[in-house]
Structures are given as structure tokens and as C-alpha cells.
Amino acid sequence: MTDAYEFEGLPLGSIRPGTTVLVVGPSHAGTRHLSFRMLSGPPDEGSILVSTNQRAGRIADDWARSGFRLDEDRAAILDCVGDDDQSVPAQVLPVSGPSDLTGIGMRYSDVYRTFRESGVDRVRTGLFSVSTLLSFGDLKTVSRFVHTLVGRIDAVDGVGVFSIDPGMHDDQTVSTITQFCSARIDVRETESGQELRTRGIPDQPREWQSFDVQTE
Amino acid sequence: MILCVDPAASARERTTDALAAAGFDVAGAGSLSAARDALDEHAVECVVTEHDFGDGTGLELAATVRDRHPDAACVLFTETPLDDVDTDAFGSVVAEYVRKEDGDRGELVDVVEHALAFRSQTAYPLPDDEAARVAALEQYAADPAELGASLDRLTELATALFDADAAAVGVIDAHTEEFLSCHGVSFDPMDREDTVCTYAILDEDVTVVEDVQADPRFEGNEGLAAADIRFYASAPLVTPDGAAIGTFCVYDDEPREFGDRDRELLSLLGDEAMEQLSLRRRVRDAGGAGDD
Numbered sequence: 001m002t003d004a005y006e007f008e009g010l011p012l013g014s015i016r017p018g019t020t021v022l023v024v025g026p027s028h029a030g031t032r033h034l035s036f037r038m039l040s041g042p043p044d045e046g047s048i049l050v051s052t053n054q055r056a057g058r059i060a061d062d063w064a065r066s067g068f069r070l071d072e073d074r075a076a077i078l079d080c081v082g083d084d085d086q087s088v089p090a091q092v093l094p095v096s097g098p099s100d101l102t103g104i105g106m107r108y109s110d111v112y113r114t115f116r117e118s119g120v121d122r123v124r125t126g127l128f129s130v131s132t133l134l135s136f137g138d139l140k141t142v143s144r145f146v147h148t149l150v151g152r153i154d155a156v157d158g159v160g161v162f163s164i165d166p167g168m169h170d171d172q173t174v175s176t177i178t179q180f181c182s183a184r185i186d187v188r189e190t191e192s193g194q195e196l197r198t199r200g201i202p203d204q205p206r207e208w209q210s211f212d213v214q215t216e
Numbered sequence: 217m218i219l220c221v222d223p224a225a226s227a228r229e230r231t232t233d234a235l236a237a238a239g240f241d242v243a244g245a246g247s248l249s250a251a252r253d254a255l256d257e258h259a260v261e262c263v264v265t266e267h268d269f270g271d272g273t274g275l276e277l278a279a280t281v282r283d284r285h286p287d288a289a290c291v292l293f294t295e296t297p298l299d300d301v302d303t304d305a306f307g308s309v310v311a312e313y314v315r316k317e318d319g320d321r322g323e324l325v326d327v328v329e330h331a332l333a334f335r336s337q338t339a340y341p342l343p344d345d346e347a348a349r350v351a352a353l354e355q356y357a358a359d360p361a362e363l364g365a366s367l368d369r370l371t372e373l374a375t376a377l378f379d380a381d382a383a384a385v386g387v388i389d390a391h392t393e394e395f396l397s398c399h400g401v402s403f404d405p406m407d408r409e410d411t412v413c414t415y416a417i418l419d420e421d422v423t424v425v426e427d428v429q430a431d432p433r434f435e436g437n438e439g440l441a442a443a444d445i446r447f448y449a450s451a452p453l454v455t456p457d458g459a460a461i462g463t464f465c466v467y468d469d470e471p472r473e474f475g476d477r478d479r480e481l482l483s484l485l486g487d488e489a490m491e492q493l494s495l496r497r498r499v500r501d502a503g504g505a506g507d508d
Binding site: 155 | 290301314331409
């Protein structure tokens with residue numbers, strides 16, 4: 001068993017390897033910032049981000065602004081939108097579109113393998129967002145994909161951060177996707193700022209906690 | 217059983233040997249047509265397939281697997297570079313990918329072991345205690361004929377009590393739901409991913425789906441539409457050890473509400489059906505002990 005994953009600068013305790021967290025919140029800056037931060041580990045960890053609705057260049061910029069130093073050796077973006085931008089400081093891997101769940105899963109396995117072969121064993125995986133996948137595919141198909149990816153992350157002792165916007169779906173859909181993940185973080189915006197509440201993460205308070213959104 | 221499909225005999229043999237050495241029951245096929253025959257003949261739980269077969273592809277085979285054995289794990293184990301695999305046309309199949317290099321089968325065995333142990337390619341969530349739940353079900357497995365009319369009386373009573381179209385008692389094993397009693401409807405065994413009960417056993421309380429057609433989990437579900445099921449309510453059948461092995465369900469052809477008292481009564485019927493199964497098990501166990 002490898003060491004737990006840590007989330008510096010966030011009001012989150014460590015997370016057991018193999019866990020996938022569903023981040024449930026409106027697709028505003030707070031949810032995105034939190035998701036990016038959770039995906040950004042120390043230099044010896046890799047990150048693979050599946051971007052379903054934003055070009056690699058744009059998502060790399062947002063990710064960098066959240067404080068992560070992108071590097072081809074340890075950052076990969078699976079781009080479902082299409083981007084030939086060679087200047088992105090990450091491996092950019094094309095997928096034909098957000099309805100090609102088979103392609104996303106296989107690209108993921110392939111790039112994970114290249115990380116492992118280069119000595120990067122600890123990998124954080126982002127899926128931004130499940131909502132886009134659900135707007136291109138039915139719940140049953142997306143469920144199978146999410147289940148398979150969660151299983152893959154568990155098998156390699158990684159950590160997963162999947163996001164979903166509850167305003168875009170009914171309760172049954174969000175609840176079903178939640179059931180595939182071992183933990184959930186709800187995000188809300190209040191007058192005083194951003195707040196999060198966790199479920200399924202050991203030793204975490206059950207109440208809402210505020211967190212900072214700082215960009216560089 | 218694991219089906220290993222590869223047109224190259226030596227590579228296929230190496231793969232089947234590696235999986236057999238890991239303790240799996242493995243069969244091989246050298247062509248897509250032989251693989252399809254095997255899917256008809258066996259309860260296939262995992263398919264490991266090459267990609268290029270000349271007359272078709274591994275993803276075409278995976279699409280067939282999803283149709284015939286929807287829960288099966290599909291793994292594309294291939295020398296073909298990913299850039300040359302047309303995934304877009306099979307975007308909803310979902311399969312694992314392991315690159316085939318030289319004689320190494322270690323990564324493949326790891327992927328297959330995990331996919332089977334955790335059944336991670338199902339299109340529905342599994343209860344936390346799934347393995348124990350399926351094991352418990354085997355102890356309660358009952359021959360519907362042996363149950364006689366006891367469950368049939370309960371489903372008939374339920375239909376009248378709730379003024380519903382139909383009622384049934386179903387048990388859910390690893391991949392299918394089988395019905396021990398039906399009143400007002402007749403169900404053959406159904407793939408687990410197609411039944412409402414698959415979701416109901418995740419909830420320890422009574423489950424009510426007031427309008428099945430409006431629920432995204434059952435969108436496009438032909439079986440439910442064909443049976444004219446618009447309303448669903450069920451109580452789980454829970455063993456004394458806490459495993460939900462099945463459900464007592466009522467159905468109607470129109471959306472409707474189901475009040476608190478209805479939920480209580482349905483829960484009582486579920487408990488009674490479970491009691492019947494427990495009694496049969498005790499009778500069977502006592503008979504077995506007497507034979508020793």
C-alpha cells in the first residue's frame with residue numbers, strides 16, 4: 001500500500017490510495033479551483049486530466065493558474081475537444097470527442113502506462129466533467145465508463161477527482177454517479193466565499209468548511 | 217470463464233496459459249466467428265481480445281459481448297497502436313486496453329484479476345457487500361416449484377392490497393434477476409443492468425419509482441416498456457445477516473404515488489417472503505443433517 005494522497009492548502013485530510021472523489025458543485029470558479037488543486041500533487045506525482053469540454057491549451061492555463069507547474073514528464077491532458085497547440089507544457093492526447101468513452105478509457109490506460117514506465121507510480125486522475133459526458137451519452141453508458149475508470153484508479157492505487165454540476169442533472173443521476181465513487185465533496189458558494197463538505201473521507205468534519213480560491 | 221481471442225495461435229496460447237496459471241478457467245478462440253459461438257455456449261465473464269481479425273475487429277466483438285453478457289469485462293489486448301484503433305464508432309462499448317508486447321502477460325493478468333474481483337465494468341453500482349451478498353443468496357437459493365404456492369399467495373395479496381397491476385418476488389444473483397413468483401405479469405430471468413431491483417437493493421428502505429419512464433436510470437429500457445411498467449415499488453428481502461438478496465415488488469401501468477402506510481405494508485410483505493425463504497432453508501438444512 002502506498003502512502004495516502006495529501007492536499008496542501010485545502011481543508012482536506014489525506015485520502016487513501018485507490019479513492020475516487022466526486023466533486024459536486026456548480027461549474028463556477030470555486031468548484032474548478034478546488035478540483036484543479038486536488039489534482040495538483042507534489043513533484044514526484046503525475047496527473048492525468050480528461051478534459052471533456054475545453055481545449056488543452058485553455059485547461060492548461062487554468063490549471064497553471066491554480067498553482068500547478070505543468071511538465072510533460074508528469075502531466076497529461078486527454079483532450080476531447082481537439083487542439084493542435086504544441087505549446088502546452090503537458091502531453092496532449094487526442095480523443096475524438098466526449099461521446100467516445102471507449103477511446104477516453106483506452107487513452108487513459110495507455111498514458112498511465114507511459115508514466116509508470118518512466119518511474120511515475122503515483123498518479124492523480126481528473127475527469128472534468130461527468131456532466132459533459134452525460135450530455136453526450138445516456139446514464140447507463142456513462143455509468144459503465146465511470147465504474148471502469150474508478151476501478152482502474154483503484155487498481156493502480158491512484159486517486160481520482162471527478163466533477164459534476166448538480167444543476168444540470170436530476171437527483172437520481174447525481175446519486176447514481178455518486179454510488180460509483182468512494183467519497184464525495186459538495187461545493188457551494190455563500191456570501192462569505194466558497195465552502196465544501198465531505199462524505200466518505202475519514203477524519204473529516206461533517207460540516208461546511210470554507211476554502212480559499214487563490215489564483216496566481 | 218475467460219474467453220481469449222487471438223488469431224495468432226502461439227500468442228493466444230501464451231495468454232491462455234498465463235491466465236490459467238493465475239487460476240482462471242480459460243477458453244481460446246482464433247476467429248471472431250469462433251468467439252461468437254463461444255459467447256453463445258458459455259457464461260463468459262471476461263473477454264480478452266486482439267484487435268485486427270481481417271474480417272472484423274476486437275471492438276466489434278466487444279459490442280457483441282455487451283449485448284450477450286453485459287456485465288463481462290472486455291479487455292483489448294493488442295499489438296495494434298492505439299492511433300490505429302477506431303474507438304469512435306464503438307464509443308459506448310467501454311473496454312480496457314493493454315498493449316501486447318513480446319511475451320509479457322503480467323500487466324494483462326493484473327488488469328483481468330482486478331476487473332473480475334471488483335466487477336468494475338458493470339453499468340450499475342454494486343452493493344458494498346456484493347460478494348457476501350451473492351454467497352448468501354446461494355444458501356437461500358430455492359426451487360420455485362419447491363416454494364409451492366406460498367409466495368404466489370403473497371404476490372396475489374399484494375396486487376389486491378395496493379390495487380396494482382402486478383407483483384413479484386425476485387432474487388438477484390451476480391448477473392441476473394430471477395423471479396420466484398409473479399402475479400399479473402410473467403418475467404423470464406433478466407439481465408441485472410435492466411432491472412429496477414438492481415438499484416432497489418442498494419437501499420435498505422422501500423424503494424419507490426413513481427414514474428419509471430421519467431427516471432434516467434431506465435431510459436430506453438425496452439424490457440420495462442414491453443411489460444408496460446410505469447410505476448415500481450419494492451421492499452428488499454434481507455437475510456438475518458443483513459444481505460439484500462432480492463425484492464418484493466409491485467408494478468402498475470400508470471405513474472402513481474405510494475404513501476407511508478403503503479410502504480409499511482410492502483415492507484411487511486417483504487419480511488414475510490424472506491421468512492418463507494428462511495424456513496425453506498432451515499427445512500433443507502435439517503433434512504441434509506438427517507441424511508448424514
